[in-house]
Amino acid sequence: MSIKIPAAIINCQNFINGEFIKGDGEKIQVISPYNGKPIGEFFSTTQSVVESAINDAQVAQRAWAEVPMKERTKVMFNFRNILLRDIDEMAHLKSSESGKNFDEGKAGLMKGVEVLEYAIALQNMDLGGRVEVSRGVSCEYRREPVGVVANITPFNFPAMVPMWTIPIALTLGNAYIWKPSEKTPLTSMKIAAALKEAGLPNGLFQVLQGTKDTVEAIIDHEAVKAIGFVGSTKIAKAVYDRGTNLGKRVLALGGAKNHIVLLPDANPEMAGVGISDSFTGCAGQRCMAASVLLVVGDPKDTEKHIEKIIARASSLKLGTDMGAIITKAQVKFLREAITKAEATGAKVILDGRKSIAPSGMEEGNWIGPTILDNVLPGSEAATVELFGPIISIIRCRDISEAMKIENSVSYGNACSVFTSNGALAEKVIRMASTGMVGVNVGVPVPREPFSFGGVNASKFGHGDITGQHSLDFWSNIKKVTVKWEKQNDNNWMS
Numbered sequence: 001m002s003i004k005i006p007a008a009i010i011n012c013q014n015f016i017n018g019e020f021i022k023g024d025g026e027k028i029q030v031i032s033p034y035n036g037k038p039i040g041e042f043f044s045t046t047q048s049v050v051e052s053a054i055n056d057a058q059v060a061q062r063a064w065a066e067v068p069m070k071e072r073t074k075v076m077f078n079f080r081n082i083l084l085r086d087i088d089e090m091a092h093l094k095s096s097e098s099g100k101n102f103d104e105g106k107a108g109l110m111k112g113v114e115v116l117e118y119a120i121a122l123q124n125m126d127l128g129g130r131v132e133v134s135r136g137v138s139c140e141y142r143r144e145p146v147g148v149v150a151n152i153t154p155f156n157f158p159a160m161v162p163m164w165t166i167p168i169a170l171t172l173g174n175a176y177i178w179k180p181s182e183k184t185p186l187t188s189m190k191i192a193a194a195l196k197e198a199g200l201p202n203g204l205f206q207v208l209q210g211t212k213d214t215v216e217a218i219i220d221h222e223a224v225k226a227i228g229f230v231g232s233t234k235i236a237k238a239v240y241d242r243g244t245n246l247g248k249r250v251l252a253l254g255g256a257k258n259h260i261v262l263l264p265d266a267n268p269e270m271a272g273v274g275i276s277d278s279f280t281g282c283a284g285q286r287c288m289a290a291s292v293l294l295v296v297g298d299p300k301d302t303e304k305h306i307e308k309i310i311a312r313a314s315s316l317k318l319g320t321d322m323g324a325i326i327t328k329a330q331v332k333f334l335r336e337a338i339t340k341a342e343a344t345g346a347k348v349i350l351d352g353r354k355s356i357a358p359s360g361m362e363e364g365n366w367i368g369p370t371i372l373d374n375v376l377p378g379s380e381a382a383t384v385e386l387f388g389p390i391i392s393i394i395r396c397r398d399i400s401e402a403m404k405i406e407n408s409v410s411y412g413n414a415c416s417v418f419t420s421n422g423a424l425a426e427k428v429i430r431m432a433s434t435g436m437v438g439v440n441v442g443v444p445v446p447r448e449p450f451s452f453g454g455v456n457a458s459k460f461g462h463g464d465i466t467g468q469h470s471l472d473f474w475s476n477i478k479k480v481t482v483k484w485e486k487q488n489d490n491n492w493m494s
């Protein structure tokens with residue numbers, strides 16, 4: 001399905017205390033990657049507005065903390081129904097600003113809804129614990145909100161990445177400050193409107209548009225106790241350092257360079273589809289996209305697999321099967337990366353530079369699926385996050401050589417293996433230096449209730465951003481010890 005790109009410029013605003021309010025800072029345009037035309041604009045948020053919005057959130061949060069979780073969950077249930085009602089409209093909007101195709105836009109929202117359903121289930125699942133530890137004395141866990149929390153999100157998933165944290169943080173009783181990407185702020189207004197319609201009390205969900213200065217003002221505000229971040233490694237590290245230097249809890253997810261290990265015994269159909277879809281999905285602009293293909297063994301044993309990957313990737317039509325690249329500068333960077341790889345001896349066996357822009361969208365940001373063969377380990381194409389529909393093939397003698405290359409990259413988000421041999425799959429699972437591993441799955445994103453998160457330069461901080469291992473980040477655990485009657489005997493704990 002083609003994307004319905006907004007015909008008129010959308011005035012994107014902050015959402016503060018239940019109202020949409022124009023920002024007071026610098027004006028920034030939002031350009032659609034599809035046609036290169038402005039589709040929105042906003043004014044960034046200055047420090048004084050950040051401060052008053054967070055002060056108001058702090059007041060609202062104190063009341064929200066007193067609301068039983070079952071009642072908070074009712075708002076989340078309404079929120080889910082509104083998102084599902086409006087899902088097609090939102091998928092068109094978020095795709096218009098981020099470059100996704102329609103199915104990808106919708107899938108991102110559905111993943112967000114899955115996290116929302118996990119948050120709704122917390123009322124029945126997260127029961128804490130209470131044990132009588134000695135006669136008449138009990139110990140108990142109570143989960144309490146952190147207070148005001150903040151989240152800063154990237155362009156490539158304008159709804160899914162924020163929805164990793166919004167439902168869980170709000171259900172646990174926090175107030176939530178959100179700074180969306182300046183490249184994709186339009187979707188944030190729909191999410192804010194949905195939460196308002198769902199009945200979320202004013203002040204608990206404040207959307208502050210902007211860039212670096214707005215982020216820094218949010219981090220620095222004394223009332224903000226926990227900061228989630230998703231974006232590139234360089235900025236993740238900067239946000240982590242700034243927040244932790246102020247004594248705050250920070251979980252900052254960064255970039256990635258994901259590997260797929262292809263073994264000769266892999267099912268060629270599964271490998272062809274799984275590997276092609278992994279590096280071309282979202283035009284390669286996702287932190288779980290495969291970026292390096294480690295082809296193990298004699299090349300003649302894997303030729304059929306490579307042919308299937310090429311056949312599937314080259315059949316994709318730009319504009320419908322595969323979306324656009326976020327900016328013109330990024331297209332230039334990708335084209336240059338291909339040229340540099342060629343200069344170091346790589347062979348371009350599928351050349352996306354030759355792909356033709358969809359009719360009527362010639363001013364958009366396009367590059368087709370690209371496969372580079374015989375890429376040198378250690379070169380830019382093998383180690384740097386390119387963030388586009390490019391996969392680098394490195395030929396390897398055996399699994400040990402493949403995993404040595406995988407282990408040498410600084411990132412640690414995802415690694416997959418395609419094989420029909422369980423023992424070899426287990427070897428890759430054990431040797432992978434990543435937070436997430438897949439077997440015959442090109443994009444090994446854990447589904448709820450399993451948590452999402454990498455290691456090494458793909459994540460700064462502890463825990464994960466979703467699922468069970470996110471709960472302790474968005475809450476505090478109070479340990480309560482109670483005795484109502486005098487004990488007759490004294491023991492070592494008395």
Ligand code: NAD
Pocket residue numbers: 152153154155156157161179180181182210211212215216230231232233235236238239253254255256286287385387413454458
């Ligand atoms: P980015 O780092 O440029 O921007 C992310 C956010 O940081 C945006 O909201 C932006 O406004 C803000 N920001 C930019 N410069 C800043 C600064 N100097 N100080 C403070 N804040 C700043 O990332 P992007 O280009 O929007 O997104 C793509 C990147 O995100 C890729 O590297 C991708 O791998 C990564 N990503 C990671 C995950 C994950 O789960 N690990 C998920 C999605 C995207």
